[in-house]
Structures are given as C-alpha cells and as structure tokens.
Amino acid sequence: MRQIGPDGVETLPRIAVDVPGAPAGCRAALVERDRWEWRPVDGGDPAALAQRFLAEHGLALDDLARPAGRHGAHGVCGAALYVSAAAGALLTGGTPGAPTPTPTLPEVAVVVYGHAVARRAAGGAVRRPAGGWWLGDWAPSWTSRQHADAVRAVRDAIGRGDVYQVNVVGHAAARYTGDPLPALARLGALPGARYGGVLTGSGWAIGCASPETLVEVTAGRVLTRPIKGTRPATAAGRADLLASAKERAEHVMIVDLERNDLARVARTGSVRVDDLFAVRRWCDLWQAESTVSAVPADGLGLADLLRAVCPGGSVTGAPKLAALEHIAALEPVGRGAAMGALGWVAPDRIDLGLTIRTAAADADRLHLWAGGGITWGSDPDAEVAEAAAKANPLRAALAAG
Incomplete structure (x- = not known):
C-alpha cells in the first residue's frame, strides 16, 4: 500500500505541492530542491540552523526589515517551514511537554522549492494505494473526566496566582488503511481555513485547516492574528460571544501577550493593535480574532x-x-504537529500559520489535537464540549471518501 524507498524506509505517497502560504500562482509548478529536518537528538539551535540552511539555498532571511525583491520564474521560489510546539517551547526556553505520539515527525522541517521547467498538472503526483480509504474509531489519550480535571487544575493554579491563563489540549488517534493524503488535503477545503494545505515527509504527513496567523512579515510590517473565544456559528452564538465578559477578558490577555512578543523584535514604539475582537467564522463556529502589528527592528x-x-x-x-x-x-x-507553526518563507514574504485544526499521519494512524484557553471563569464541562466542537469538522472531513 505504501512506497518503499531506496533505503528501505516505508514512506507515505507524495502529492503535488500544497504548502500553506505558498504562492498560488506557483503551486502547480513547484518541485522540491532540498530539505532539512531537525530532532532534539541532532543538537544545536534549530532556529539558527534553519536560517543558515535557507541562506545556503539563496533565501537570505537575516534582515526582515529590508526584504529582497520578488522571485523570478526560474530558480528558488521559497520554502515550507514547520516548527512543532515542542520545538517552539525549546526556542523560548520553556518546557517542551510530554513525549510526542508521532515520533516519525521531525520537530522542525524546512523544504526548499524551485520552479519546474514545465508545469505539472495539479494533483498529478498523487499515488493512491489499492483498497480504498478506511478510518477507524478515534481513541482519545484522556477521558472527558480527565480533561475536565485538567481544567480544574488550571483554575486552581490561577487561584494561587501561578498563571493567568493556560491553554489545555487533548489528543486522539485513529488507525487507517489506504492513502491518508487525500484525507489530509480535504482539511484545507474547510470554510475559514486560511492556512489550508499539506506537508509531507518520509513516513509522515501534516494536514492543516488553521484560520490563525502566527506571524506574517510583508510590506514592511510584522503581524500576528491571535484567535481566542469560540461560540456556535448562529446568530445567538455571535451575540453571546460579543457580549461575553469572560471571553473578552481571555482574548485581551492574549493580545497583550502577543504585543509583548512582537515588541521583542520590533522598532521601539511601533507595536499597535490594528483590529480588536473581530468575530470571524471557521466551519460552524464563531471565533474572536485580533490583529497586532509592528515595524520589524x-x-x-x-x-x-x-x-x-x-x-x-x-x-x-x-x-x-x-x-x-x-x-x-x-x-x-x-x-x-499541533499548536506549532506551518507556512511559507521567502525573502519577500513570511507567512506562518498556527497549527490549530491540524492533523498528522504516520505509517498507520491519524492524529488530531483540540483544546482551548482556560481562565478563572472557565467551566470544565463547557471546555470539554468546546474542544469536541473544534475537532468534529476535522473528523468528518478525514472520514469522508
């Protein structure tokens, strides 16, 4: 059912390039030139190593305040960049968390793409194993009660003054047979999937339906669009989200955190909130989004x-x-693969989505994560229900076909 590479390693079939953030006009003509993957056993600073690898391929990203010109029709176009949540925690000096359920996935991946001499038909690289697509039942890594207990533990920590807010995420896995890539690609078609797309490697694949911008650098500004606050996509749900003091307080807390993050890399005094608590739709949910931007230093x-x-x-x-x-x-x-970064980097543009609403495949299982931010006002049962509401559209898309 799956390819066996020349080194004997079982690999997932490849699809045409559909990396989130890749230039729309180039996708059908992109070919992989080189790739670099990092795992903690490799050592070194993965951020610095990734920047160096990109520079070696003509993608100089050492002064984002002075972007280079646009790429031409020939040569290197740009690169896909993936950074896991665990790698991100290490980069910021934090605790990386529990062991990953997907050890075949790297913690950081950079894939450099160039333009093909002749354009390929979109999707022409898909290889579909015989036997059709089958997805088994989802097995969660914790029960609803354990999830609710984690929410209570966060509320206790907030009561002690340890934290103001903590995002709690659950995981589930399901066995599959057949080619997982068309299933993962379906996630990108979900309504509101600003960072819809797929990235593949040897024995792994990531499918993303994220609506959230982690960081974008374009037109002389660096920006982020944090999302926090969720309700059903009904008229009553929208009104409830706009009126919720709890959701607004949770949202503003994260906006302040993002302002501080950008201030570390911005020209002094240039950080601003361009849009605050705008309600956007993702699938059958309303979500509150803000835009924070600055001039890069x-x-x-x-x-x-x-x-x-x-x-x-x-x-x-x-x-x-x-x-x-x-x-x-x-x-x-x-x-x-969840709660990290995935997108496109090039000298003239960086566009990385936050990998919420994201699934991953290894050799025999699909993996899915969902959760939410916990504050003093959080209700444990409501938080469990919210995580399920975020996961349900992804489960339905993955099971289709």
Missing part, C-alpha cells in the same frame, strides 16, 4: 523572529513560560 532575522513568537501565545497562555510548565504537567501526550 533593523537586522531582525528569521531565527530571532521564531524565538519571539513560538510557541504562539493563544495556545500556551500567560505568562508563557509558566503556562508551558503547567501544560507539560497536565497533558499526558505531546502536541506533535
């Missing part, structure tokens, strides 16, 4: 940018380092 490189924004504040909490300690203590399974 002179000499800001990709490595320092990643250290400042990873992992995203909306999926950690405040203060960030203290929240990471509680996450590591409470979550029984690592976040794997």
